[in-house]
Amino acid sequence: MDTNKPIILVTNDDGITAPGIRNLIEAMEGLGTIVVVAPDSPQSGMGHAITIGKPLRMNKVDIFEGIDAYQCSGTPVDCVKLATNQILHRKPDICVSGINHGLNSSINVIYSGTMSAAMEAAIEGVPSVGFSLADFSFEADFSIAKKVARTIVSKMLQKELAPHTLLNVNVPKVTESDFKGIKFCRQANAKWGESFEHRKDPHGKDYYWMVGNFICKDEGTDTDIFALHGGYASVVPVQFDLTDYTMKEKLTADWGSF
C-alpha cells in the first residue's frame, strides 16, 4: 500500500458488491491510495448502529482490481472502526461513503448507514463525506454523481479542513444537460409519514410491512430538498454535537432549579 499518497477509506451501506461503491472507487482514481472496507451485505437504514454482544468477521476480497478491499459482517460504523484499528493502523486522510442508491437528504441523514459511516470517521477526526444519488436502482446512472464526488473530494484534499468536517452530498437524478451544479444547503425540515401494511402469514400470524411517504413542509430556498428539485447537488455540512443550545437556555430559565 502506497502510504505517501493520501489514504482514502471507501465504505458504504449498500454492501461491498453494490454498483454505487464501485462507481465511487472509480471516481477516486488517482486522488490517493484507496482502501475499501464495506459491509458484506446490504445495511440500509442501519443508522449509527454498532455491533455489541457478538463478534465481527472480516475478510480480504479481490473484487476491485489493484485495490485492497475487505468485507465485514457488521454495520457501516463497524467497518470504519475496523478499518482504522485493524487494517490501516492509522487514520485515513479522508473517508468517503457511498455512492448510496437513494437520497439521504433532509431527515434521512439520521437513518442513513452511509452518513453514519462518514460521521464515525469524522468523530475520529477524519474529514469525511457521504454521497447519495436519487435513484434506488442497481442499474442507476452514476455518471453525474461520480463527477460530483471527484470534484468535492479533490477540493477536500486541497483545502485545510477542520478535522471534524463532515459533508452530506446528494445528487439529483437528472440528465447531464439538466444538471445545474453544486450548492451548500441546510438540512430541510421534513419527516417520514409511516403507515404499515398489516398482513397474515401462511400460518395465520400477523406481520407488518413499513410503508413510508416523505413529507416536506419546509419551503425554504436554502434547503437540500429545494436544491435537488432545482437540479443541483446539495452539500450539507453536518455536526454531531446534538445539543440544542437555544432550548438549553430556554429550559434553564423556564424550569428553574430542580
Added chain:
Amino acid sequence: MDTNKPIILVTNDDGITAPGIRNLIEAMEGLGTIVVVAPDSPQSGMGHAITIGKPLRMNKVDIFEGIDAYQCSGTPVDCVKLATNQILHRKPDICVSGINHGLNSSINVIYSGTMSAAMEAAIEGVPSVGFSLADFSFEADFSIAKKVARTIVSKMLQKELAPHTLLNVNVPKVTESDFKGIKFCRQANAKWGESFEHRKDPHGKDYYWMVGNFICKDEGTDTDIFALHGGYASVVPVQFDLTDYTMKEKLTADWGSF
C-alpha cells in the same frame, strides 16, 4: 384505554423484559395512561436503525399489571412508528424511553437506541425524553433514576413544550445522600477509542471483538459528563437538525462556486 388522561408511550432498547423499563413504568404511575411498545430482544447500540426489507412482528403481552403492552421484532425506532400508527392511531402526549442500563451521555446519544426511539417520537412532534442510568447491571438500583424520571416527566406534562422537545437524561450511580440534583448541560465532546480483540474460532477462522474505551478531553464545566461526575443527573436538550451552520457559512465563503 383511558384517553382522557395524557397518553404516555413507554419504550426502550434493552428489550421489554429489562428491569429498566419496568422501573420506568413504575415511575410514571398516575401521570397518565401508559402504553408500552418495546423490542422483544435487546437492541443496544442500534442507533437510529429502522427495519427495511423485512416485515415486523408485534404481539400484545401481559407482563405489566393493568397496562397495555406490546413487543415488537424491530428496532426501538420501529417500535415508536408501530405504536403511533398501529396501536394508538394517534400521537401519544409524551414518549419516554429507558431506563437504559448504562449511560447515554456525550457522543453515546448517536449510538443509543434509547435516545433514537425518543428522537423518532420528537420528529413526529411528540415531546420526548430518554433516561439512562450509569449501571449496566440487570440488578441495578433504579431508585434515584425513577425519582428523576418522575420529576422530569411531571414537569414536561405541566409545561407548554415545543413539539420537538427532546431531552437526554443521564443519572449517576450514587447513593441517595450523594445525589446532588438535576442540571441542564451540553453534550460533552468525547468519543470511543476502539480496539479489537482478534481471535480464532474452533474452525481456525478469524473473528474480532470490539472493545471500547471512552475518551473525554472536554474540560468544560457545563457538560453532561462533568455534571455526572459531580453527582448530578444531566439533562441535554437534543436537536435533529444536524446542519453545521457555522461550517456552511465558512465553506460557502472559502470554496466559492462549483
